[in-house]
Amino acid sequence: xxxxxxxxxxxxxxxxxxxxxxxxxxxxxxxxxxxxxxxxxxxxxxxxxxxxxxxxxxxxxxxxxxxxxxxxxxxxxxxxxxxxxxxxxxxxxxxxxxxxxxxxxxxxxxxxxxxxxxxxxxxxxxxxxxxxxxxxxxxxxxxxxxxxxxxxxxxxxxxxxxxxxxxxxxxxxxxxxxxxxxxxxxxxxxxxxxxxxxxxxxxxxxxxxxxxxxxxxxxxxxxxxxxxxxxxxxxxxxxxxxxxxxxxxxxxxxxxxxxxxxxxxxxxxxxxxxxxxxxxxxxxxxxxxxxxxxxxxxxxxxxxxxxxxxxxxxxxxxxxxxxxxxxxxx
Amino acid sequence: xxxxxxxxxxxxxxxxxxxxxxxxxxxxxxxxxxxxxxxxxxxxxxxxxxxxxxxxxxxxxxxxxxxxxxxxxxxxxxxxxxxxxxxxxxxxxxxxxxxxxxxxxxxxxxxxxxxxxxxxxxxxxxxxxxxxxxxxxxxxxxxxxxxxxxxxxxxxxxxxxxxxxxxxxxxxxxxxxxxxxxxxxxxxxxxxxxxxxx
Ligand code: SF4
Ligand code: SF4
Numbered sequence: 001x002x003x004x005x006x007x008x009x010x011x012x013x014x015x016x017x018x019x020x021x022x023x024x025x026x027x028x029x030x031x032x033x034x035x036x037x038x039x040x041x042x043x044x045x046x047x048x049x050x051x052x053x054x055x056x057x058x059x060x061x062x063x064x065x066x067x068x069x070x071x072x073x074x075x076x077x078x079x080x081x082x083x084x085x086x087x088x089x090x091x092x093x094x095x096x097x098x099x100x101x102x103x104x105x106x107x108x109x110x111x112x113x114x115x116x117x118x119x120x121x122x123x124x125x126x127x128x129x130x131x132x133x134x135x136x137x138x139x140x141x142x143x144x145x146x147x148x149x150x151x152x153x154x155x156x157x158x159x160x161x162x163x164x165x166x167x168x169x170x171x172x173x174x175x176x177x178x179x180x181x182x183x184x185x186x187x188x189x190x191x192x193x194x195x196x197x198x199x200x201x202x203x204x205x206x207x208x209x210x211x212x213x214x215x216x217x218x219x220x221x222x223x224x225x226x227x228x229x230x231x232x233x234x235x236x237x238x239x240x241x242x243x244x245x246x247x248x249x250x251x252x253x254x255x256x257x258x259x260x261x262x263x264x265x266x267x268x269x270x271x272x273x274x275x276x277x278x279x280x281x282x283x284x285x286x287x288x289x290x291x292x293x294x295x296x297x298x299x300x301x302x303x304x305x306x307x308x309x310x311x312x313x314x315x316x317x318x319x320x321x322x323x324x325x326x327x328x329x330x
Numbered sequence: 331x332x333x334x335x336x337x338x339x340x341x342x343x344x345x346x347x348x349x350x351x352x353x354x355x356x357x358x359x360x361x362x363x364x365x366x367x368x369x370x371x372x373x374x375x376x377x378x379x380x381x382x383x384x385x386x387x388x389x390x391x392x393x394x395x396x397x398x399x400x401x402x403x404x405x406x407x408x409x410x411x412x413x414x415x416x417x418x419x420x421x422x423x424x425x426x427x428x429x430x431x432x433x434x435x436x437x438x439x440x441x442x443x444x445x446x447x448x449x450x451x452x453x454x455x456x457x458x459x460x461x462x463x464x465x466x467x468x469x470x471x472x473x474x475x476x477x478x479x480x481x482x483x484x485x486x487x488x489x490x491x492x493x494x495x496x497x498x499x500x501x502x503x504x505x506x507x508x509x510x511x512x513x514x515x516x517x518x519x520x521x522x523x524x525x526x527x528x
Contacts, residue, residue: 098360100527111519112510162416198380200413
């Protein structure tokens with residue numbers, strides 16, 4: 001049993017619940033123990049860094065300081081979210097590269113009775129731990145329902161294989177780790193050319209047109225390669241590609257229906273687990289049809305949403321003046 | 331350019347290059363930025379998925395830093411369009427910390443209040459408020475607050491997504507709060523008084 005410290009990150013409690021559920025479902029099968037960083041706080045995503053440097057790094061480093069106190073027996077922190085992973089790794093790396101930064105951050109941490117010695121933890125992404133610690137052979141040996149016939153687009157996004165401070169990945173632009181995992185599960189893996197192209201990141205929030213184009217490129221490429229499903233290793237990628245796919249379709253007049261699921265969900269399926277324990281059904285673009293190809297039945301997705309309804313928030317509901325369609329075109 | 335013009339411009343230059351701006355940005359960037367090592371090869375712009383939407387490619391921006399063009403730099407939309415994909419970073423032959431320099435430039439623009447064409451500063455601020463009051467982020471509130479401030483008319487366009495996320499219980503209606511908020515506040519308060527100066 002390999003023990004790790006888990007930094008879940010904010011989205012595992014919310015938008016990426018399927019990632020959390022499926023990870024919890026498969027961890028025992030894979031023989032990994034995960035202990036959460038106690039009372040962890042937000043890593044700052046990609047927003048905090050630009051506001052103020054020392055507070056941004058102190059915010060991240062509080063987690064590192066707590067994790068290093070907790071670290072008896074293991075010094076590896078695993079992050080399933082790519083943005084969290086990179087922020088934690090970056091703080092650790094830069095505090096060492098730039099001693100002045102390390103010193104200031106520790107001055108701030110001291111105000112909360114904490115300290116972090118850069119380099120004392122090993123920060124790793126979940127996928128890399130599963131491939132290199134658990135190993136492809138072990139993963140393969142647990143498969144009882146091979147995903148034979150399911151065409152999967154392996155999508156990693158940017159922040160896992162890049163910048164890769166410790167050279168842990170097979171390649172920065174076309175790494176094969178995710179492909180190998182999916183092959184071990186018996187899936188038919190497409191050679192996805194855009195596997196590390198950006199999902200749009202926070203641009204869906206601040207410059208939607210830029211983001212829609214990035215999303216369109218990805219989904220359309222997976223579709224051209226006739227993928228049944230696309231799999232991700234990051235909550236932000238999943239959210240952008242899944243939740244904004246309809247919006248992207250509307251923007252370009254396209255009709256893509258590409259389900260986007262977490263790689264841990266596919267692992268759980270191949271290990272014979274029940275789809276509903278793996279967070280299937282939480283995706284916005286339903287994976288039902290794709291899973292039928294491997295004989296897995298998902299319940300009918302809830303009746304098609306009435307497009308005319310506004311966001312159910314009290315203050316907006318009062319003012320339901322126009323249908324979304326009209327306003328989008330306006 | 332006729333030779334006389336070149337000479338005229340040359341005469342206007344000071345004896346030594348004025349690298350104040352370059353150093354300022356370099357010092358304010360986490361890690362060792364290596365900005366002064368940029369050889370203007372253009373690999374960064376050529377690798378950038380959002381270059382088409384940028385006022386200046388990263389290469390150009392770094393040349394402007396070297397030339398001391400402060401106003402043009404802080405007004406450039408480039409850092410706001412950067413999505414931190416690190417394509418340029420792994421390809422840069424000089425190992426310049428390009429994405430981190432972009433964060434620094436965003437910070438400088440916020441301070442100078444000179445950002446252009448971008449609602450990002452506000453988005454970033456909403457996010458920071460959230461983290462500072464709860465210790466964790468709150469996705470629904472974040473997007474909504476942002477859209478309400480900037481694209482009130484577009485909000486219903488986003489409803490399809492918001493509604494889907496809500497009915498799937500993928501958005502929390504209440505952000506969760508960390509236990510030791512007091513400790514986090516003490517750390518952040520102290521951190522705000524500190525700056526990198528060398
Ligand atoms: S790739 Fe690096 S060296 Fe080349 S222009 Fe960009 S920052 Fe400068
Ligand atoms: S990190 Fe920013 S500047 Fe560099 S390639 Fe990505 S979007 Fe472009």
